[in-house]
Amino acid sequence: MDINCSFPMCLNKAYWQCNCPGCPKTCDLHVQTHRIKEKCLMKNIKSLYLAVKARSNQNALDTLKFDSINLAQNIIKEVKSCLIGNLNIISNEKQRIQMLTLSNNESQVRAILNWVASINGIKRNPKAFISSLNMLLGIDKNSIELLKEKEKQNILNKKIKEDLQISNYKIKKMEMEMAKLIIENENEKAKRNIDLAIYFAMTEKKFGKLNSNLEIAVKKLEEFKIIFPSSKFKKNFTCMTLEKKKDFLVNYDFENFNKDFKVEENELVDIILTKDLKYIFVCKAQSRLEKSLYAIFRYI
Secondary structure (H helix, E strand, O other): OEOOOOOOOOEEOOOOOEEOOOOOOEEEHHHHHHHHHHOEEEEEHHHHHHHHHHHHHHHHHHHHHHHHHHHHHHHHHHHHHHHHHHHHHHHHHHHHHHHHHOOOOOHHHHHHHHHHHHOOOOOOOHHHHHHHHHHHHOHHHHHHHHHHHHHHHHHHHHHHHHHHHHHHHHHHHHHHHHHHHHHHHHHHHHHHHHEEEEEEEOOOOOOOOHHHHHHHHHHHHHHOEEEEOOHHHHHHHHHOHHEEEEEHHHHHOOHHHHHOOOOOOOOEEEEOOOOOOEEEEEEEEOOOOOOEEEEEEEEE
């Protein structure tokens, strides 16, 4: 029902209606203006408007009523169907146990009685069903609060489930990344092991070459070995003059010494015995400003 005032730009509710063409409606503010101008009859329709509004509001409650009835009928139908099914099973078992008893089949009879006892032993909780029924059908304040709490719990459970799925996804992703890192680490470790093996092989080869060179050097030194006549003379060698040292080496016929160290060709600067008494250094002059080591002799 249109209840707006017919005057332009007026938003007031119109509770008056006249007998002019179209039956325009006016509010309490414009009713006198319209009646004086048009000289028409006015009728108060506020009670009619409120009655129509009441019926409109009641329609919303009627919808709730019909929804409640339909839901209850569906539940009753399901309960009735379950009850009928139970009664049919019980009826069939009654006939069966009668036949088994008459035929003296004690084992089958005992099986049926045990089945009955097991069902009777089940602790059913009618209060849980009533509580669920109240949440499903109830429209009182307590039922609505229970239903809201249930909805909140469902939303919370859904969120927990989603968070759990996200966490599982992150865990799987981390596991994949860790597995990848482990593989990369193993590959890097294997590569380092190969590099170390190559390095050790090359080092071993170098050591072998050094040992070979050392053996050659030892043999070379053995070739230049000098055997002194006595340990006392060996100790006194360092106290000899350069000329006596040369005579000593010549007299003991050291290899090529007399040939290579002629005074007129090679000016000897010094002949030195090492502190460990193992080597003799023979030095000669190359120029006025320098001297060089010409030979190293080893003796025992």
